[in-house]
Amino acid sequence: xxxxxxxxxxxxxxxxxxxxxxxxxxxxxxxxxxxxxxxxxxxxxxxxxxxxxxxxxxxxxxxxxxxxxxxxxxxxxxxxxxxxxxxxxxxxxxxxxxxxxxxxxxxxxxxxxxxxxxxxxxxxxxxxxxxxxxxxxxxxxxxxxxxxxxxxxxxxxxxxxxxxxxxxxxxxxxxxxxxxxxxxxxxxxxxxxxxxxxxxxxxxxxxxxxxxxxxxxxxxxxxxxxxxxxxxxxxxxxxxxxxxxxxxxxxxxxxxxxxxxxxxxxxxxxxxxxxxxxxxxxxxxxxxxxxxxx
Numbered sequence: 252x253x254x255x256x257x258x259x260x261x262x263x264x265x266x267x268x269x270x271x272x273x274x275x276x277x278x279x280x281x282x283x284x285x286x287x288x289x290x291x292x293x294x295x296x297x298x299x300x301x302x303x304x305x306x307x308x309x310x311x312x313x314x315x316x317x318x319x320x321x322x323x324x325x326x327x328x329x330x331x332x333x334x335x336x337x338x339x340x341x342x343x344x345x346x347x348x349x350x351x352x353x354x355x356x357x358x359x360x361x362x363x364x365x366x367x368x369x370x371x372x373x374x375x376x377x378x379x380x381x382x383x384x385x386x387x388x389x390x391x392x393x394x395x396x397x398x399x400x401x402x403x404x405x406x407x408x409x410x411x412x413x414x415x416x417x418x419x420x421x422x423x424x425x426x427x428x429x430x431x432x433x434x435x436x437x438x439x440x441x442x443x444x445x446x447x448x449x450x451x452x453x454x455x456x457x458x459x460x461x462x463x464x465x466x467x468x469x470x471x472x473x474x475x476x477x478x479x480x481x482x483x484x485x486x487x488x489x490x491x492x493x494x495x496x497x498x499x500x501x502x503x504x505x506x507x508x509x510x511x512x513x514x515x516x517x518x519x520x521x522x523x524x525x526x527x528x529x530x531x532x533x534x535x536x537x538x539x540x541x542x543x544x545x
Contacts, residue, residue: 256314259291319342442477448470506534
């Protein structure tokens with residue numbers, strides 16, 4: 252029987268601790284089943300290199316492409332695999348690792364590599380905002396503002412993220428957004444709006460507790476600015492998957508959403524800030540990506 256070709260695309264700059272190529276090569280040798288797989292490893296050298304490597308792998312009919320990095324690396328790699336026969340594998344090595352946590356993929360690298368050996372597949376949805384696909388969550392408003400600040404910071408990790416939120420929250424003014432949700436026009440004043448495929452941002456913070464990546468729907472999470480006195484009661488709900496019970500959070504399930512604006516907005520796409528000219532069109536692409544899960 253022919254061995255499956257598996258390409259590991261490693262972002263050496265991902266996460267709080269960078270990934271050593273030698274260390275990762277050693278882990279692959281130890282944990283991948285070479286009776287099933289013929290492994291190859293590529294280290295990204297520059298921005299968007301992961302996309303190029305993934306696109307080339309699809310052309311060459313590689314069976315499995317594994318993203319080794321955070322949600323941004325995952326987005327780059329998987330964007331080229333949508334609506335193809337090539338399967339996505341995930342080795343979480345970023346800061347938040349939102350999609351990996353949602354899919355219960357182990358955060359320990361050796362264990363995550365072992366998951367690939369079983370080739371248990373989920374045919375998941377993806378979402379596109381205008382011409383950019385994403386896997387987990389996109390957001391506008393304060394969420395995107397924080398993502399932009401975080402991207403420009405030299406240190407990563409949850410503490411850095413929390414410091415930015417704490418220092419900027421008081422001064423940030425909620426915006427009014429005109430939305431068309433499955434054809435219905437609505438106005439919402441919000442601190443931020445998330446368009447979620449998976450349940451969480453990362454760091455085990457669940458903004459859309461009932462989101463599923465294979466239900467053919469996105470969860471639109473409309474979050475009002477929470478008064479400072481209510482934050483100690485509301486913020487913990489993110490970590491126990493109960494934030495949807497808050498009176499400051501409204502979640503609507505939909506297939507198609509338009510944010511009606513002519514302005515350019517920063518959009519947080521899988522943790523990476525992207526400047527986009529409105530209107531913003533979010534559309535679900537059901538069962539468009541095969542991903543390996545435990």
